[in-house]
Amino acid sequence: MDVSEPAIRVEGLVRSFGRTQALRGLDLEVPPGTVTALLGPNGAGKTTLVRILATLIRPDRGTARILGRDVVREAFAVRSLIGLTGQYAALDELLTGRENLRLIGRLAHLGERRARARAEDLLHLVGIAEAAGRPVTTYSGGMRRRLDIAAGLMGSPAVLVLDEPTTGLDPRGRIEVWELIESLVRQGTTLLLTTQHLEEADRLADAIAVIDRGRIVASGTDEELKRRVGGEVLEVRLADAGQASRARAALEPMAAGPVRVEGALVSVPVRHPSGAVVHAVRRLDAAAVEAEDVALRRPTLDDVFLVLTGHAAGADPEPDVWRVA
Amino acid sequence: MSATFGPLERISWGLYDTAVLTWRNLLRVLRNPIYLVTEVVIQPVLFTLLFAYIFGGAIHISGASYLDFLMPGIFVQTTTFGSMNTAVGLAEDLEKGLMDRFRSLPVAYWAVPVGRVLADLVLDAFGLGLMVAVAYAIGFRFHGDAGQTLAAVGVVVLWGFSIACFGALLGVLLRRTSTVQAFGFVAMFPLTFASSTFVPVQTMPGWLRAFSSHSPITAVVDTVRHLVLDTPGGGSSTLAAVAWSLAVLAVSVPLAAYGFRRLTR
Structure with a gap:
């Protein structure tokens, strides 16, 4: 793997679902060891981009590379480089937290011993070691999301993608997830996270890319963006x-x-x-x-949008492509 | 790493994925005691006892006890119903986003459905063993020799495998557990009852007999029945049973594979 390559490089990505254009020429670059937040309302194209990066769907046009590997032509290699945590916790509810992580570790081809050891490490890291032997059905929303993030980390991916990691969580769950993400950031994990909340992007990310109707309309550090929004x-x-x-x-x-x-x-x-x-x-x-x-x-996403795009947030509807592709 | 993969490595990689996912599917059943008891244990036992005692007094089969006549039908019906578990299981993984997780990992694309089918075959085998034991206790016997008994098991397993692959196709086609269940109820009951499963097709009115005597279920049941009862003349039904099983496989496997690849559109 080439160290000089950006962790994620996306160029001119276009993707439609029927007559809905989800992505209309999206460019994005995430340097290794940094945290980028993709900030935008529902339907801006965030989940479509995430699904393309995770090799779950293909772009109509444009390219996306993870550490130089093309997500379409080298999809199999990309799957070993990227960890994904979606908007809905993709866990086996009947299995315990520990069993879920071991399952993912085996499917990531870590081998039995490493799968077991990594599962224990991550159960501690995400703070559910004590509940590790309980089935996921007994977990709170915050615990599920943290276990889901751990599942995304099982294969020690070069890039972790978190799609709206706090959506649907109560305030306590949100803080739990934020603290976990902050500890990942301190360890130098390369992270792309999508969010609808400026506060979240502000708190967690080095760089923020604002996405609107399938395009990046602004990007920079939170300070740069806020200067444009006007504080x-x-x-x-x-x-x-x-x-x-x-x-x-x-x-x-x-x-x-x-x-x-x-x-x-x-x-x-x-x-x-x-x-x-x-x-x-x-x-x-x-x-x-x-x-x-x-x-x-403090400015909200609405304020950012009004200033950057001249229209209010909440544009085109995005089809519910996460569950049923 | 993947660029240097030869075909053998790729197959052994996928077989490992399949083994992991088969184990996961079986572990799910162990972790779901209500399902385990009702679907895996009680249902086959209940079917055996209910049909044996309810129909047993009313239906007289010349040359055989009704229990010996019935059991081959129940074996085939249970494995046929089992294919709905395959379909529901895959639809559930699609609905809950687990399929996305598996597909975002370096997992062979065919390992998810094959792991599902294999787990369901293990459950089928367990159910069949249980039914044989219960039926034996109330007087059922294999009348053929060991070779015929083995052949009977082979025909049931081949059919079970084919119909489970059809279930995998249904799961990836319909994608929602509620749709799969609705389809299963409407399709499976007529298919298994309008056949020689419980009564000889000769007793049915002409239009129904025309359907039943050409049903794949009838072919499979008749084959197993000839082998269990040790009656002559099972050749044509054996041919039909094997042909039907292979035909269902030939349609289901490529279409299901296509369906799974098409998830990445």
């Missing part, structure tokens, strides 16, 4: 929605991007959060606009 968002809740346009006019001069109005809620991206609230209250007073509440919040 934080000032939210003003008006006492009277009828005053929205006056509020918009009053706040526009301090905005670092487009101002959004939804009913009585006015969202203003601001570059310098310090003093922004005081500033806004003065401007609203001067314009005789009555505000019920003024607060700063």
Whole structure:
């Protein structure tokens, strides 16, 4: 394997399902030893990309390589290089956690001894050593997802792909999974993770690629992206929605991007959060606009999308291709 | 690594995958005690006892006891029903995303269905052994010599293998457990009952007899029955039984293989 090759290199990837274009010329590069988050709403093409990288489906056009190996022509070799954890925990519910991992280890052709040893190591790493002898049916959502991540790691893959690792988890489960991913990152695992949450990408990734309608529309570090988004968002809740346009006019001069109005809620991206609230209250007073509440919040995916694409998140529907290909 | 793979390495690699997955499928049954008791133990015993005692008093077969007549039919019916486990098992793996996990690993593409079929054959064999034991206890006997008895087992196993491969095709074709179960109920009951499984086809009305006497189930049951009862004239049904088994294999195996490859579209 060539060390100078990027862990993942995707060029001009196109894939349609019937008349739905899931990927429309997607380019992406993930250097070894780094964590890249693919940030985008439902239907942006994240899962389609992940399935192509894991050799589960083929692209219509374009190429994808894992450490220089083509996912179509060298699919068999790629399967030894990539570990996959999907949106739905792909575990055998009747078997125990330990049996699940050993099964994956054997199918990864580790050999019996290494499969057993690696299963024990990973059960400790993901924190389910104590429940290892229980069937998966008894596990919580967070435990299942952590076991699923361990399953993705069984074959010691060069690249681990996590498709929305925290979707569907309760807050506690999400934190458990985040902490696990952070410990993997510290060990230098090369990771591509998809997410709908900027907060998640921000917390876990070195680089963020924003995906919209089958294309990467922006990429960079979280700092670079947030600079483009304008840092934080000032939210003003008006006492009277009828005053929205006056509020918009009053706040526009301090905005670092487009101002959004939804009913009585006015969202203003601001570059310098310090003093922004005081500033806004003065401007609203001067314009005789009555505000019920003024607060700063961190930008969400919606804000990122509005700034980067000019339209709100949640675009084309993506077919449910994960379970039934 | 894969580039240097010769055909022999590839086959032994796939056989290892198959062994691992066969074991996994059997372990699942051991881990599911309700299924183990109801489907694997009680159902064959129940079928044997129910049919033997309910129909046994009403149906008279010339030259044989009804139990000896019935058991070959029950053997074949049980293995035929068993193919639905193959179909449901594969559909379940497809539905739950496990198939994706297996396919994202360096696993031979044919190992998943073959591992499923082999596990179901092991369960079939266990069920058949159990039925023979129960039937023996209430008076069933093999009337042929050891060679005929072995041949009878061989015909049942060959049919069981063929129909399990058909089950694998159904699983990858229908892809949902609920669809497979609906299909199984509608297809399997008429197929196994409209045959010589429980009664001689001569007793059926003409239109049904026309269907039943040409059914593969009838061919297989008649063959096994001739071997179990040691009656002459089993040649034509033997030919038909083997031909049907091979035909089902010849259709199911390539189509199922195509279906599994087509998962990667």
